[in-house]
Each structure stands twice: as C-alpha cells, then as structure tokens.
Amino acid sequence: MEGLVRLSFYAFAASSIALAAATVCYLIFAFGWIRNRGTALAGAGGPTVMIDNGSSFTESMGRFATMLAWFAVAFQGISIALRSIAAGRLPLSNMYEFSKTFIFIVLLVYLIFERWYGVKQVGTVVLPLALAMAGYVWALPTRLREVDPLVPALQNIPLMTIHVSMAIIAYSTFAVSFAAAVLYLIAKDRNISWLPKPALLDDLAYRAVTIGFPAMTLVLILGSVWAYRAWGTYWQWDPKETAALFTWLIYGVYLHTRSLRGWRGTRSAVVLLVGFAAVMFTYYGNYFFGGLHAYGGVR
Amino acid sequence: MANVSVPSPAAQQSPVDVVVDRIWRFFVSVKAAIWEIVFLTVLVLIGTLRGSSVPQWIADHVPGTSGLVERWYAWDVWHSLPFMGILTLLAVAITICTANRAPGIWQSIAHPTVTTTRGFLRNAELSATMDLPESREAAVATISAELRGARYRVLTEERGSETHVYADRFRYGKLGTFPFHLALITVLVGGVVGAKWGFRENAFLVPEGVTRAVEHGTAVSVRVDDFQEVYRETGTAKEFRSSIAILENGEEVAAGSVSPNHPLTYGDMVFYQSGFGQAVHIDWVDPTTGQLVEERLPLGEFQSKNNPDAAAAVIDLVPAGVQLTIVAPDSDPRNQPELDLLKLRSGQMYLQVSPLPGNTALTTKVESVINQGETVELGGVPFTFVREKRFTVLQVARNPAIPLFIASSFLLVGGLACTFYFPHRRIRGIIAGTGPETSQVMLAPMARRDWSAARSFTSVVERMREHLHAPIVLVDREQSEAATSTGE
Ligand code: HEM
Numbered sequence: 001m002e003g004l005v006r007l008s009f010y011a012f013a014a015s016s017i018a019l020a021a022a023t024v025c026y027l028i029f030a031f032g033w034i035r036n037r038g039t040a041l042a043g044a045g046g047p048t049v050m051i052d053n054g055s056s057f058t059e060s061m062g063r064f065a066t067m068l069a070w071f072a073v074a075f076q077g078i079s080i081a082l083r084s085i086a087a088g089r090l091p092l093s094n095m096y097e098f099s100k101t102f103i104f105i106v107l108l109v110y111l112i113f114e115r116w117y118g119v120k121q122v123g124t125v126v127l128p129l130a131l132a133m134a135g136y137v138w139a140l141p142t143r144l145r146e147v148d149p150l151v152p153a154l155q156n157i158p159l160m161t162i163h164v165s166m167a168i169i170a171y172s173t174f175a176v177s178f179a180a181a182v183l184y185l186i187a188k189d190r191n192i193s194w195l196p197k198p199a200l201l202d203d204l205a206y207r208a209v210t211i212g213f214p215a216m217t218l219v220l221i222l223g224s225v226w227a228y229r230a231w232g233t234y235w236q237w238d239p240k241e242t243a244a245l246f247t248w249l250i251y252g253v254y255l256h257t258r259s260l261r262g263w264r265g266t267r268s269a270v271v272l273l274v275g276f277a278a279v280m281f282t283y284y285g286n287y288f289f290g291g292l293h294a295y296g297g298v299r
Numbered sequence: 300m301a302n303v304s305v306p307s308p309a310a311q312q313s314p315v316d317v318v319v320d321r322i323w324r325f326f327v328s329v330k331a332a333i334w335e336i337v338f339l340t341v342l343v344l345i346g347t348l349r350g351s352s353v354p355q356w357i358a359d360h361v362p363g364t365s366g367l368v369e370r371w372y373a374w375d376v377w378h379s380l381p382f383m384g385i386l387t388l389l390a391v392a393i394t395i396c397t398a399n400r401a402p403g404i405w406q407s408i409a410h411p412t413v414t415t416t417r418g419f420l421r422n423a424e425l426s427a428t429m430d431l432p433e434s435r436e437a438a439v440a441t442i443s444a445e446l447r448g449a450r451y452r453v454l455t456e457e458r459g460s461e462t463h464v465y466a467d468r469f470r471y472g473k474l475g476t477f478p479f480h481l482a483l484i485t486v487l488v489g490g491v492v493g494a495k496w497g498f499r500e501n502a503f504l505v506p507e508g509v510t511r512a513v514e515h516g517t518a519v520s521v522r523v524d525d526f527q528e529v530y531r532e533t534g535t536a537k538e539f540r541s542s543i544a545i546l547e548n549g550e551e552v553a554a555g556s557v558s559p560n561h562p563l564t565y566g567d568m569v570f571y572q573s574g575f576g577q578a579v580h581i582d583w584v585d586p587t588t589g590q591l592v593e594e595r596l597p598l599g600e601f602q603s604k605n606n607p608d609a610a611a612a613v614i615d616l617v618p619a620g621v622q623l624t625i626v627a628p629d630s631d632p633r634n635q636p637e638l639d640l641l642k643l644r645s646g647q648m649y650l651q652v653s654p655l656p657g658n659t660a661l662t663t664k665v666e667s668v669i670n671q672g673e674t675v676e677l678g679g680v681p682f683t684f685v686r687e688k689r690f691t692v693l694q695v696a697r698n699p700a701i702p703l704f705i706a707s708s709f710l711l712v713g714g715l716a717c718t719f720y721f722p723h724r725r726i727r728g729i730i731a732g733t734g735p736e737t738s739q740v741m742l743a744p745m746a747r748r749d750w751s752a753a754r755s756f757t758s759v760v761e762r763m764r765e766h767l768h769a770p771i772v773l774v775d776r777e778q779s780e781a782a783t784s785t786g787e
Binding site for chain 1: 329330332333336337339340343344346347349350351377490499501559560561562569571573694695696698701704708711712715716719720748749750751
C-alpha cells in the first residue's frame with residue numbers, strides 16, 4: 001500500500017516536471033509569434049496583417065507544448081490511479097488530493113478545447129495556472145501526502161466522488177473560460193496577430209461556461225443530497241455552500257447578460273474574471289471559513 | 300429577447316392602470332431581472348463573508364470599520380428581510396417573465412416567419428451565395444434536401460418570383476429555460492414547505508436501552524438498543540453507529556443501524572446518527588410505591604468542580620424528595636485526571652444526594668463512591684449502579700418537500716442541458732430564378748455575434764459545396780471588417 005502511494009507521488013513529480021516544461025514551451029510559442037510579428041512589421045515598413053507565417057521553430061514549440069501537456073496529463077492520471085488503488089477511492093478528500101485531481105482535469109479540459117477550436121494560445125494562461133496549482137500542492141504539509149482514512153462525515157464514497165468531481169469539472173472549465181477572457185481583453189481593439197480572433201475567444205469562453213454552469217448546478221444539488229444524507233439537512237447556509245452559490249450566481253449573471261442583453265466581448269470577459277475570482281475564493285475557502293466543510297486538512 | 304411591448308400608458312389611463320402597467324413593465328423587464336440577480340449575488344457574498352475571517356481582516360486593516368464589521372457579523376443575512384424579499388421578487392419576476400415570453404417563443408417554434416428580406420441576407424455577418432444550373436423549383440428541392448440532410452426542418456414560402464426559405468434545428472431546445480426557471484421557483488417553494496410542514500431535531504439524545512418519543516404531532520418513538528464506536532490510535536472517532544428501533548403507537552415498525560451518512564428512513568421521517576456520549580444506568584427504589592425505577596442518564600451536560608473535566612449529570616427524583624448528582628471518572632490523560640479530587644477509577648461512579656425543598660427527613664448532602672453492580676443507600680433511597688452506558692445523539696427530520704427538490708434537480712439540469720447543448724440554429728434564405736434553367740440561392744444564418752452558430756452554418760455550406768459541386772461564395776463580413784468589430 002505504502003509503495004503505491006510513493007509510486008503515485010513519483011508520478012506526480014514527473015507530471016510536475018512535464019507541466020513546467022509544457023508551460024515554458026507554451027510561453028515560448030506565444031513569444032515566438034510576438035517576435036515574428038515584430039520582424040514582419042519592421043520588414044514591411046507598415047501595418048501588416050499577418051496570416052499564419054509563424055516560423056518553424058515557433059510551430060514546433062507549439063507541438064512540443066501540446067505533447068508535454070499530454071505527458072503531464074498522463075503522469076497525473078497514473079498518479080491519481082495509483083493513489084485511488086491505494087486508498088480504495090478517488091483522491092478527492094483533502095486539499096492535496098483535490099488539487100492534484102484539479103490539475104489533471106484542468107489540463108485535460110484545456111487540451112480538449114485546444115483540439116476543438118484548433119488554438120493553442122489559451123494554453124499560455126491555463127498552463128501557468130496549472131503550474132501554480134502544482135506549486136501549491138508541493139508547498140502543502142507533507143503529512144497530507146499520506147492516505148488518511150476518511151472522517152465519518154465523508155464516508156459516502158459514491159456521493160463524495162461525484163459531488164467533488166463535478167466541482168473539479170466546473171472549476172476547470174471556469175479556468176479555461178477565464179483564460180479565454182484574459183486573452184480576449186488583450187486581443188480586443190488591438191490587431192494582435194498571434195492571438196485568435198476575439199470572437200473565437202469570446203465563444204470559447206462561453207462554451208466552457210456552458211459546461212461549467214450545469215456542472216456547478218450539479219455540485220450544488222449533489223452537495224445538498226449529500227448534506228441531507230450526512231447531516232440531515234439539505235442546505236445549512238454553511239459558508240462553503242454559500243460561496244459555491246455565489247459563484248453559481250455570478251455565472252448566472254454572465255449567461256443572462258449574454259443571452260438577454262446581448263453582451264459580448266469586454267463586458268462579458270470582465271464578468272468572467274469576477275466569476276473566476278469567486279471560484280478561487282470558493283476553492284481556497286477552507287483558509288478563511290469555519291463551518292462544516294473545514295476538513296480540507298489545511299486549517 | 301421577447302420583452303413584449305406593452306402599450307404605453309395613454310393620457311386617459313387611470314392612475315391605477317398606470318401603476319399596474321409600471322409594475323408589469325418592471326416584472327417583464329429583463330434588465331430589472333439582471334439587477335435582481337446581481338442584488339441577490341451581492342447579498343449571498345455578504346452572508347458568505349460573514350462566516351469567514353474576511354470582515355475581521357478588514358476591521359484590523361481598515362481604520363474606522365470595526366463598528367461596521369461588528370454589525371456585519373451580527374446580521375443574519377439568510378433570515379433577513381432583504382434576502383427573503385429578493386427571493387420573493389425573483390420568484391414573481393420569473394413567473395411573470397415566463398408567462399410573458401411563452402406565447403412568443405411557442406410562436407417562433409411552431410409558426411416561425413418564413414419570409415425574409417434581401418437586406419437581412421446582405422447585411423448578415425455571414426452569408427452564402429450560389430448559382431445553380433436548375434430551375435427555381437428544382438433548386439428549392441435541392442437546397443431543402445441539403446438542409447434536411449443536415450437535420451434542419453425546412454419551411455418555404457413563395458413570394459412572386461422568389462422562394463423564401465426558413466430552416467431550423469433544435470427548435471425545442473429553446474424551451475429548456477422554462478423547466479430551469481420553474482425549478483428555481485419550486486426550490487424556493489420547497490424551502491417554504493420544508494420550513495412550515497417539516498421539522499428537525501438537531502440533538503435528539505437517547506441513552507442505550509431507552510425509548511424516546513419524537514413528538515411533533517407524531518406517534519413515533521425511537522428505542523436505542525445498542526451503541527458502538529471504534530477509535531483510531533489518534534483518539535478520534537473512526538466510526539460510530541447505533542442500533543435503533545422505530546415504534547409507532549408503541550409497536551415496533553422498523554429497525555436498523557444508523558451511522559453518519561447512513562440514516563434510517565421510516566415513512567417520511569429520517570433518523571441520522573450525529574454524535575454520542577457517555578450515560579449511566581442506575582436503578583433506585585421509589586420510597587412512596589416501593590417500585591424499582593430504571594434510570595438511564597446521559598452524562599456530560601454538567602460538570603462538577605471535584606472532577607472538572609469528567610462527565611456528570613444531575614436529576615431531581617421528585618417522589619423521593621432528593622436531587623441526585625452523578626460524576627463519572629475522567630479517563631482522558633490530557634485532562635490530568637490525577638489532579639481530580641474524587642480520584643475515581645474506571646468502573647466507579649460518585650453519587651451525591653441532596654434534599655429537594657420540602658424534604659424534612661434529609662438535612663444535609665450525603666455522598667458515596669460505588670462500583671459497578673453495587674447498591675448503596677443514600678438519603679433513604681437505595682441506588683444500584685447497574686452499568687455504564689452510552690447515549691447516542693440522533694437527528695430526526697421530516698421534510699415533506701424532498702420530492703419537490705428531487706423533481707427540481709432534474710428540471711434544473713435537464714433544462715440547462717436542453718438550452719446549452721441543443722441551441723436553436725436558424726438559417727434564412729431566398730431562392731430566385733435567374734433564367735428558365737438557372738437560379739440563385741442566398742442563405743444566411745441567424746447568428747449575430749454567435750461564433751458557434753456561424754461555424755455550424757459554415758459546415759452546412761461546406762456540405763453543400765461537396766454535394767452540389769457548385770461554386771459557393773461564402774462572405775464573412777466580420778472577418779473583412781477586421782477582427783475588432785466584435786466589441787459591444
Ligand atoms: C437566480 C435567478 C436566475 C437564474 C440563476 C437564471 C438562470 C438562467 C440561465 C442559466 C439561462 C440560460 C442562458 C442562456 O440561454 O445562455 C437563463 C435564461 C433566461 N432567463 Fe434566467 N435565471 C434567473 C432568473 C431569471 C428571472 C428573474 C428572469 C425573468 C425576468 C429570467 C429570465 C430569463 C430569460 C428571458 C432567459 C432567456 C431564455 C432564452 O434565451 O431563451 N431569469 N436564465
């Protein structure tokens with residue numbers, strides 16, 4: 001058992017290295033485009049709209065970036081699988097386990113969107129975010145690396161798995177929409193050739209929310225079901241619960257302003273930034289909340 | 300959005316009409332709805348932060364805010380008037396908004412307008428034009444077949460020498476927001492129903508071997524037959540469970556074991572394991588009747604200064620005219636039990652009897668330490684320490700709104716899935732004969748500022764290009780106007 005946990009940790013270390021390398025490649029990829037554009041402009045002596053003439057170095061950096069990101073996902077997947085076998089459940093019960101699984105899912109979700117939309121630039125925001133999360137996992141107290149038995153309130157494995165996985169899916173897709181929103185704000189009004197069309201970024205962000213919002217709705221529903229099983233009441237007004245409700249409502253505002261008021265672009269992007277701040281607040285809520293959810297192992 | 304126009308108040312309208320009109324306008328206004336949601340969001344944030352250390356941080360770092368922060372911590376947002384008010388307002392707004400929009404939406408699903416204008420097609424952000432070497436009738440059949448092949452419903456209408464085309468896909472997806480919003484209301488209704496017709500006992504203490512009535516207008520009681528706990532080496536509870544029986548009108552109707560996350564349900568009532576504690580089984584003889592009374596007392600709600608951290612209990616034995624105090628040994632090494640004055644060992648209990656007012660036979664307190672199984676007479680009453688026990692802390696809840704919540708959950712998720720994953724896609728077009736055997740087709744999606752809809756239109760056009768082998772001109776006005784045109 002202990003061997004598996006250790007092996008899982010090594011896989012996590014390998015994943016972190018691949019992630020760091022992938023992040024570097026994504027950044028070089030982006031800066032490569034910026035440099036190319038700079039030289040193209042200098043050469044042409046006037047404003048040029050650059051169409052797809054990235055150097056082969058930049059192109060291969062992009063390919064490396066994606067490949068390394070897949071490596072990071074694969075190692076993280078192995079790490080999670082090994083730990084799951086050791087614990088007899090998915091690793092979702094404290095900040096260490098939760099964050100590891102988050103890194104796995106956010107990378108996976110991002111890579112799916114990369115394929116879907118055929119753009120890599122969003123990775124220049126998502127990958128550093130995932131890397132920062134990996135840094136956080138490394139900084140957590142080492143005792144959390146052990147597999148602990150669950151406290152009685154958490155001993156509902158099916159509900160825990162699905163409730164917490166939904167939260168990870170929701171937060172991951174919100175992270176991708178955040179990344180797209182950030183790039184949108186950089187891209188709008190400037191004809192930045194290395195960035196995708198702003199309309200595409202806006203749409204990508206929206207698509208991510210159309211996955212994240214139902215997932216977040218499920219988080220609230222399943223959380224209530226679980227609370228009902230464990231504590232006898234489906235809604236306690238516990239700060240972690242209401243923080244999740246707050247996050248959900250912000251994305252509700254985003255969807256309404258979009259579908260009812262036709263908001264696109266800048267204003268929508270700003271709502272997404274606020275939404276992601278709420279996600280972070282909910283995610284790290286254990287650091288400043290008391291209440292029933294204070295079992296994250298970090299207080 | 301279908302913010303259906305309401306006739307503006309004419310000069311001859313009475314003040315009542317004007318007020319009604321204003322209220323109606325307020326409730327159908329999507330702008331107001333958004334502000335209502337924003338207001339709710341802000342209240343939820345205030346309430347959430349109240350349960351955190353953030354206000355304290357503000358008080359510590361921003362001078363002059365400590366009074367405000369104190370008020371903040373004192374404000375029970377979730378039961379406040381503004382919070383209840385905004386929820387009610389939202390429920391009303393959703394109802395009225397839905398009623399207002401439903402006919403228009405149904406119209407656009409069942410009987411959409413087929414005709415369009417050349418102006419719309421020309422100005423669309425994206426449009427496709429093609430010349431086909433066939434008559435108009437044949438071209439209509441070809442294009443309709445293509446659109447149907449892409450799973451669009453196709454409606455056509457003749458207009459002089461032109462045929463107007465309307466094609467759509469996933470038209471019922473538009474209805475998804477109705478169950479979703481309906482569910483938001485039923486959740487709120489469920490909250491009210493649960494609060495009004497349900498009940499919840501948070502600390503329902505029952506010692507082992509004792510039967511306790513649930514009350515709340517029910518004839519149900521709970522008997523705890525056994526309690527077990529398992530500890531880890533660290534001293535924290537690993538697992539605990541009670542074997543309970545449910546009785547209705549004194550008859551056993553259900554039995555089972557409850558532990559955290561594994562409650563027992565009987566009818567519409569649910570029994571949860573929540574906590575536990577120490578209890579004692581003491582028998583005494585009622586001096587007035589000579590009858591043996593079995594007493595099982597939960598320990599721990601009271602502490603005695605002789606054994607400061609130990610669990611204790613106090614009870615008035617009215618027929619005997621005495622008050623009984625029981626103190627248990629403290630076994631937790633962290634409490635330094637060696638300093639306790641009573642120096643009780645495991646398996647012992649300290650008993651003290653004092654007279655209740657009106658008892659003339661007993662004038663002072665009497666006390667004794669007894670071992671399990673022993674009997675001692677104190678103040679004229681014989682007490683037997685039968686054994687140590689546990690009491691279990693259950694929660695008992697009845698919430699008649701649960702089926703409503705379950706139904707709401709399905710409506711919420713199902714409604715969202717319809718709205719997001721089956722978005723209504725629409726294409727308009729005009730097919731005109733340009734000669735006996737030639738015709739021109741113009742198509743455009745209704746996809747203003749909708750990248751995905753534009754992409755799905757492009758893929759329909761690509762399909763046509765492949766099948767018809769006709770040159771198709773796809774104009775992306777957005778692209779040609781430079782990428783910045785997506786602003787607000
Ligand atoms: C907390 C309250 C509310 C939440 C969370 C909520 C959520 C949503 C969601 C998720 C959508 C789908 C957005 C999309 O199609 O992209 C939506 C659409 C809509 N909501 Fe709400 N809503 C709420 C309150 C209201 C209220 C009070 C009204 C009434 C004025 C309203 C009217 C609408 C309308 C008209 C649509 C557009 C439906 C369509 O696009 O066909 N909502 N809402």
